[in-house]
Amino acid sequence: MHHLTSLSPSLRFSSSSSSSSSSAAALSKNLLSSLLPSSPRILRSPPPRKRLSSPFDRRRSPPPPLRRMSGIAFAAGEGISGVAPMESPASAAVGVGAARAESARLKLEELNWDHSFVRELPGDPRTDKIPREVLHACYTKVSPSAEVEDPKLVAWSESVANLLDLDPKEFERPDFPLIFSGAAPLVGGLPYAQCYGGHQFGVWAGQLGDGRAITLGELINSRGERWELQLKGAGKTPYSRFADGLAVLRSSIREFLCSEAMNGLGIPTTRALCLVTTGKYVVRDMFYDGNPKDEPGAIVCRVAQSFLRFGSYQIHASRGKEDLDIVRVLADYTIRHHFPHLENLKKSESLSFDAAQGDSPSIDLTSNKYAAWAVEVAERTASLVARWQGVGFTHGVLNTDNMSVLGLTIDYGPFGFLDAFDPSYTPNTTDLPGRRYCFANQPDIGLWNIAQFGTTLSAAKLISKDEANYAMERYGTKFMDEYQYIMTKKLGLTKYNKQLISKLLNNLAVDKVDYTNFFRLLSNIKADPNIPENELLVPLKAVLLDIGKERKEAWISWLQTYIEELVSSGIPDEERKAAMNSVNPKYVLRNYLCQSAIDAAEQGDYEEVRRLLKVMERPYDEQPGMEKYARLPPAWAYRPGVCMLSCSS
Numbered sequence: 074m075h076h077l078t079s080l081s082p083s084l085r086f087s088s089s090s091s092s093s094s095s096s097a098a099a100l101s102k103n104l105l106s107s108l109l110p111s112s113p114r115i116l117r118s119p120p121p122r123k124r125l126s127s128p129f130d131r132r133r134s135p136p137p138p139l140r141r142m143s144g145i146a147f148a149a150g151e152g153i154s155g156v157a158p159m160e161s162p163a164s165a166a167v168g169v170g171a172a173r174a175e176s177a178r179l180k181l182e183e184l185n186w187d188h189s190f191v192r193e194l195p196g197d198p199r200t201d202k203i204p205r206e207v208l209h210a211c212y213t214k215v216s217p218s219a220e221v222e223d224p225k226l227v228a229w230s231e232s233v234a235n236l237l238d239l240d241p242k243e244f245e246r247p248d249f250p251l252i253f254s255g256a257a258p259l260v261g262g263l264p265y266a267q268c269y270g271g272h273q274f275g276v277w278a279g280q281l282g283d284g285r286a287i288t289l290g291e292l293i294n295s296r297g298e299r300w301e302l303q304l305k306g307a308g309k310t311p312y313s314r315f316a317d318g319l320a321v322l323r324s325s326i327r328e329f330l331c332s333e334a335m336n337g338l339g340i341p342t343t344r345a346l347c348l349v350t351t352g353k354y355v356v357r358d359m360f361y362d363g364n365p366k367d368e369p370g371a372i373v374c375r376v377a378q379s380f381l382r383f384g385s386y387q388i389h390a391s392r393g394k395e396d397l398d399i400v401r402v403l404a405d406y407t408i409r410h411h412f413p414h415l416e417n418l419k420k421s422e423s424l425s426f427d428a429a430q431g432d433s434p435s436i437d438l439t440s441n442k443y444a445a446w447a448v449e450v451a452e453r454t455a456s457l458v459a460r461w462q463g464v465g466f467t468h469g470v471l472n473t474d475n476m477s478v479l480g481l482t483i484d485y486g487p488f489g490f491l492d493a494f495d496p497s498y499t500p501n502t503t504d505l506p507g508r509r510y511c512f513a514n515q516p517d518i519g520l521w522n523i524a525q526f527g528t529t530l531s532a533a534k535l536i537s538k539d540e541a542n543y544a545m546e547r548y549g550t551k552f553m554d555e556y557q558y559i560m561t562k563k564l565g566l567t568k569y570n571k572q573l574i575s576k577l578l579n580n581l582a583v584d585k586v587d588y589t590n591f592f593r594l595l596s597n598i599k600a601d602p603n604i605p606e607n608e609l610l611v612p613l614k615a616v617l618l619d620i621g622k623e624r625k626e627a628w629i630s631w632l633q634t635y636i637e638e639l640v641s642s643g644i645p646d647e648e649r650k651a652a653m654n655s656v657n658p659k660y661v662l663r664n665y666l667c668q669s670a671i672d673a674a675e676q677g678d679y680e681e682v683r684r685l686l687k688v689m690e691r692p693y694d695e696q697p698g699m700e701k702y703a704r705l706p707p708a709w710a711y712r713p714g715v716c717m718l719s720c721s722s
């Protein structure tokens with residue numbers, strides 16, 4: 074992202090701010106505070122009120138098996154039918170071929186375009202790219218315009234081609250890099266850039282919009298799913314403010330690889346069809362410290378069911394009365410196309426409400442589709458953040474313009490997976506002073522952002538304040554349910570044990586233990602209370618490095634309690650190991666791995682990018698021969714630019 078001050082202050086159009094940060098503070102508690110060792114706190118408040126249930130809460134606890142969560146929680150019939158099931162890690166590993174057999178194999182010219190966004194929503198009457206405030210419109214029709222010279226295809230995702238019904242042979246077309254660098258038109262497409270706003274680092278930033286992303290069009294695949302294709306780094310738009318509309322190879326490799334790695338982990342995300350170099354250089358001051366340099370330009374083709382963000386609604390609410398109606402029109406559009414099960418809610422669907430058991434019946438989601446929608450957005454967001462916490466992912470820039478209304482991970486800027494466990498880790502150099510977006514704060518930030526979303530909908534009179542608060546409550550409940558479930562699965566247990574997890578996280582932080590490798594190795598512990606003390610740590614010796622006597626005792630004590638829990642769970646060791654390995658990845662896209670692929674690609678060698686993609690598509694599998702991709706970062710990786718990055722660079 075760009076912090077407000079790093080883009081033109083003269084183009085701060087809107088000054089409207091939201092009052093919901095105070096309501097967020099009033100409702101939030103630090104969601105992880107009871108589990109994590111001390112970490113920055115930005116939101117403190119009482120716990121959510123008594124739990125209410127929603128009509129979507131058919132699946133109370135426990136949630137479904139983690140590796141299927143994305144498939145189940147986002148599957149048709151489970152309350153979120155507008156969003157196609159993500160490919161589960163299992164299918165990413167073995168099922169791609171099978172899934173492909175069902176889908177069509179079309180040439181680019183044969184894709185089934187359906188430009189509902191442009192057809193149904195108010196657009197900007199102008200089509201020029203002059204930076205400006207775009208009022209009363211959700212988008213501007215503009216075409217890609219990045220300068221291109223002999224573009225090259227760096228990497229591509231066959232599983233994304235499959236989502237689109239695109240024949241993977243199309244990747245071999247000589248004109249493929251030209252089309253996906255925007256230099257040649259995509260037949261049937263209808264390009265545009267979206268208008269949105271956002272809160273950046275807690276401050277209302279006014280109009281942002283797609284300053285360097287241009288949607289090529291939307292298509293409907295043979296399974297009836299809507300997919301939008303977007304080029305990131307394709308040139309200026311009216312939303313570019315003073316910036317160049319371009320992206321560099323370094324950040325594009327990170328976005329391409331991490332969105333596919335996230336999908337491999339089974340976590341909802343925007344996807345990436347391909348990555349091309351433009352053949353041109355782009356000047357970037359990577360740390361905004363007055364040392365710009367030339368970097369190779371590149372463009373990623375991102376794919377999602379929708380790129381709508383919280384900021385897409387906020388911008389219109391911020392503009393006052395005249396544009397409030399656009400919030401409603403956009404909300405209607407979103408529900409119609411992406412949450413169709415909410416269109417015609419029936420009273421009978423509220424039967425699962427706890428009202429009959431004495432909970433307040435004052436929030437009846439069946440009487441207001443917008444309230445039901447707000448709750449669903451809140452729940453999807455909570456579920457997403459819980460899954461990030463489970464794999465140790467830190468997004469780095471959780472501004473409201475980076476919050477997908479579908480609950481997808483969106484915008485891979487200065488992200489980072491935890492290596493040594495540190496709750497206050499932030500991968501974003503811009504975030505260092507306050508660590509607002511550090512690992513431990515993500516659950517609270519998700520809630521803060523939901524509060525802004527609720528404020529937007531209530532400003533447009535789509536939901537009441539009580540309904541907005543209820544969405545926040547649901548966020549808290551959903552987050553805790555899913556987080557506890559995930560942590561329990563990571564430990565291979567059947568029952569949530571708060572004290573055990575809390576002590577574990579404390580131990581991990583004290584000894585700076587590698588988060589990913591620890592959980593992977595933990596599955597080797599045997600449920601045998603008779604293992605002598607001096608042998609207990611053997612399975613973990615690769616991650617418990619350089620610890621003294623006192624710390625060894627702390628770990629032994631924790632392991633003894635853990636083994637007691639394992640014994641009482643009664644799950645055979647081998648069965649538990651397999652279950653744990655299906656939720657504790659062996660491979661995560663550590664920043665140093667990205668950097669090695671970037672270094673090679675900048676020299677014209679794209680093999681490492683392609684190899685990393687293959688490894689990260691199957692993160693839960695052992696993958697003999699690929700063990701080096703599970704190693705800890707080498708010493709050279711602990712420098713800014715590798716383990717930490719700035720926004721939008």
Ligand SMILES: Nc1ncnc2c1ncn2[C@@H]1O[C@H](COP(=O)(O)OP(=O)(O)OP(=O)(O)O)[C@@H](O)[C@H]1O
Pocket residue numbers: 074075080281282283284285286312313314316317318319320474475483484485486720721
């Ligand atoms: N090089 C650039 N040229 C024009 N606009 C930019 C550029 N970099 C960032 N922006 C704009 O700054 C705002 C915030 O940046 P942020 O880093 O969140 O976005 P991004 O990484 O470009 O895009 P996205 O959120 O779509 O992944 C967005 O409006 C974005 O379009």
